[in-house]
Amino acid sequence: MRKILYFLAAGLLASSLAEAQWSEQRHAERFEQLGPMLRSPNVYRTASGAPGHLYWQQQADHDIEVELDDEKQAIKGFQTITYYNNSPDPLSYLWIQLDQNERAADSNTPKIQESRINPRMNLRQLEGILWHDLDIGLKINSVKDMQGNDIPVTINKTMxxxxxxxxxxxxxxxxxxVDWAFNIHDRMSFIGGRPGYEFFEADGNYLYTLAEWFPKMAVYSDFEGWQNKQFVGRGEFAQVFGDYKVKITVPADHMVGATGVLQNPEEVLSAQELARYRQAQQTYDKPVIIRTQAEAERLEKQRSREKKTWIFHAENVRDFAWTSSRKFIWDAMAVKQGGNDVLAMSYYGKEGNPLWEQYSTRVVAHTIKSYSEKTFDYPYPVAISVEASNGMEYPMICFNYGRPDADGTYSDAVKYGMISVIIHEVGHNYFPMIVNSDERQWSWMDEGLNTFMQFLAEQEWDRDYPSRRGPAHKIAPYMRSEKHLLEPIMTNSENIIQFGPNAYAKPATALNILRETIMGRELFxxxxxxxxxxxxxxxxTPEDFFRTMEDASGVDLDWFWRGWFFGTDAVDISIEHANWYKLDNRTPAQRKAAQREAFDREESSVSRTYNKEDIAQTVVEADPATRDFYNSYDxxxxxxxxxxxxxxxMASLSAKEKELLNSGMNFYELHFKNIGGLVMPLILQFNYTDGTSEIERIPAEIWRLNEQEVTKVFAKKKEVASIVLDPYRETADIDESNNYWPRQFTPSRFELFKSSGGARGVSTGDNPMKRARSRR
Incomplete structure (x- = not known):
């Protein structure tokens, strides 16, 4: 880790020094190979980006028994961990992740956050400053070997x-x-976070989303050793693959969804639910409702004193999460994926309907099909979406948001927001649940890649889908930010100011540009x-991604990684000026006539016009002695x-030269300036005087000898009326006003409006569905 950070820092320092000298040397190594900025290939990771012939990784199997206390909102657990050392190194100690301690009283999370007092402060803001004295965080009761002997441990915050x-x-x-316990926190409170519970005051029930809930092995890898960086909230997880056997004991009227396959449905489901469950496993065209809304609403009014234990098995997963509530409606459908049948499922309270019953499981199924086509067949047996007023992912299960208003109506923003978050969180099964990058170091490797895949899946869902991230022009506002608000994509997540644009949107946009503009869809x-x-x-690691993309495509992309992933420059390329030339095939008479016209135009002035009347006779006109040869020479x-x-x-010209001379060709010399600093291809639309147009694409390597400005001549048979740079908005150009020749000016519009004093916190979003219903 220290090595790659050193190289990265050295590379960025070199880049910044080059920037300072840019104007003098005319290029700043934007087209040099990444070289020492990347980790050297070895027997574990090859120069091609593939795993090496001695690649290894560790494995950690977990056998867990956990019980939920619905009265005290607490859980206790006992687990056996089997850890396999597949590395070539002897290990004298092991590191365990205690993610739940991110919310403990001594957590570093609130300590490292800035805070300030505003003129108006609400309770949540003040609680965030005071932190809390709640009794939360993992309590490790014991750690023992299999003979019952205590193993010495040292707890350092979340490790x-x-x-x-x-x-x-x-x-x-x-x-x-490991024997452990903790009190579950209210994730809807100021503590927030991914796991916890939500309390529904109207019916007095809890909905639990249990994640980051058990001690689990840290990653020991060939590229870093132990990944024991503290968990402080934003930077997500580095995980070890393994097999899980988990027994979850909950109130008998609760419904449980979890990572893995339910092993004892006959014991925990009613006969009717079991029959519907079996039916769903054979139904491919639409979801089967296993527990209906009416059944869930009846259970909301009860409080069973009995308990049931749900048993789940999951193979080759990097984590395990689960959810439990008596509020749940449950539906499912089968998805044929390659040679496998996948059970797509959704769990949601009545608060999620009608949106969730109509869309959630269908979106899960669509996501699996879309992602699998572009990566690999989904290998797990289930995929679950849980409505939890949240957005977070774990193997085979994810927690999502999107609730309609109480009357069942909703805005299109709520609808598309729900569909997008389900695609995104289900999509995380691919990145990073299976392609298991280290999220704590490189958020973009899961969030960015997944956001790119999300964009593709959204467009396949609805042709006019309002995707927020993906199209190049939508990243331009972020890239216009002041430099002190920007960091390279290759920055640790805890150190990023604008996290969403940096870790999600910019890498997703970069990949979309690679696919559509730089490489083309087939190669990409x-x-x-x-x-x-x-x-x-x-x-x-990032090197494996960068190298594989080049290795498998035959496209040198080091310049692209440098600009988009290691830099903060923006795209702003300007057509500075254009000159129009034609071959001179005129006769002497035509040439002399043109010269006369040009002379008259050059010499014309307002003074000459007035002088025709004001000067009655010049000296030369009055005195013949002042005249010579040139006064009569034309x-x-x-x-x-x-x-x-x-x-x-003309006699000296060949037939081919005469043909070219009389072709009427037009030559347009365009001068481009790289104002933003980020080199990109030149994509030009030539609009001709006859109403037709064509596109020319010049690779980014046009800038390799001069990254500040370049000149390029284009030969055209037709006369050009206008030229547009980046006509399809492919390059994320932050200033499109200088992309035209001749320059085009368009007015910015402003509105005249009457101010209105809406109450703070009242939603002003448009809900046409509600208006339409009110007119009935």
Whole structure:
């Protein structure tokens, strides 16, 4: 880790020094290979971007028994971890992640956040400053070996070190148990976060989303050793693959959804629910409702004192999450994916209807089909979407938002927001749940890649889908930001000011530009699928992605990675000026006439016009002695010498030269200036005087010798009326006003309105559905 950070820092320093000298040297290494900025290839990771012949990774299996206390909002658990050392290194200690401690009383999370007092402060803001004295955070009761002996541990915030009595040798495994408990927090409060509970005051019920809930192994890798960076909230997770057996005990009237396959449906479902569950596994065209809204509403009014234990198995997953509530409606449908049948499912309270019943499971199914086509067949047996007024992903299960108003109506923003978040969170099964990058270091490797895939899936859902991220022009406002508000994509998530644009939107946009403009769909799609398939169920790094995309496509993209991932420059390319030329095939008479016209135009002035009346007679006109040869010589008269020279020139031309001379070709010399600093292709639309147009594409390498300004001549048979740079808005140009020749001016419009004093916090979003219903 230290090495790559050093190289990255060195590379960025070199880049900044080059920027300072840019104006003098005319280029700043934008087209040099990344070289030392990337980790050197080795036997574990090849120069092609593929896993090496000695690639290895660790494995951690978990056997967990957990019980939910719905009265006290607490859980307690006991687990056995089996850890396999597949590395070539002996390990004298192990690191365990205690993510739940991010909310503990001594957490660093509130300490490292800026805070200030505003003239108006609400309770949530003040609680965020005071933090809290709630009794939350993991309580580790014991850590023992399989003989019942205590294993010495050291807890450092969200990490716990196990000091082994003897080093765990390569190829060996170790088993130990952990007994733990914690109080679940209200995630709708100021503490927030991904897991926790939501309390529904109207019916007195809780909806639990249990994630980051158990001690789990940290990653030990060939490129970093132990990934024991603290969890402080934004930077997500580095995880180890393994098999899970989990027994979840909850009130008997609760419905549970979880990572993995339910092992005992006959024990936890009613006969009617079991029959519907079996039916859903064979139904491919629409969801089957397993627990209806009416059934869920009846359960909301009860409080069972009995308990049930739900048993789930999951193979080769990097984490495990679950949800539990008596509020849940449950539906499911089967999805044929490759040679597998996947059960797409949704869990939601009545508050989510009618949106969730109509859309959620269908969106899950669509996401699996869309992502699988572009990467690999979805390998897991289930995919679950849970309505939890949230947005977070885990293997086979994710928590999403999107609730209509109480009357069942909703705005299109709510509808499309819900569909987008389901696509996004289900899509995370591919990145990073299977292509298992380290989110704590490189958020863009899961969020950016997934947001790009989300954009493709959204467009396949609805032709006019209002995608927020993906199209190049939508990143321009972020890239216009002041420099002190920007960081390279290759920045740790905790150090980013504008996290959403940086980790989600900019990398997604960059990939879309690669696909549509730089590489083309065929080359990009093959390379991207190669990366996904090379690294599924493995731990890729940025180098593996960069190298694979080049290796599988045959396209040198180092200039692109430098600009979009390691830099903060923006795209702003200007057509500074244009010159129009034609081959001179005129006769001497035509040439002299044109020269006379040009002279008259050049010499014309207001003074000459007035002087015709004000000066009655000049000296030369009045006195013959002031005249000489040149007063009677007409430079614009064709001479015999002119005619002879013209005939000799024409006789010297070959047939091909005469054809070119008389072709009427137009030559347009365009001068471009790189104002923003980020080199990109020149995409030009030539609009001709006959009403037709054509596109020319010049690769970004046009800038390789001079990154500040370039001149290029275009030969055209037709006369050009106008030229547009980046006509399809492909390059994220932040200033499109200088993309035209001749320049075009369009007015910015402003509105005249009457001010209105709406109450603070009242929604002003448009809901045409509500208006239409009110007119009935």
């Amino acid at each position: 716990m070190r196990l000091d082994l009595p003897q080093a765990l040798q390569p190829g060996a495994q170790v088993q130990f148990t 799609d093959f390379a991207f699928k190669t990366y996904a398939q090379r690294w599924m169920f493995k731990h890729p 430079r614009f008269t064709v001479t015999p010498e002119d005619e002879t020279a013209y005939k000799n020139f």
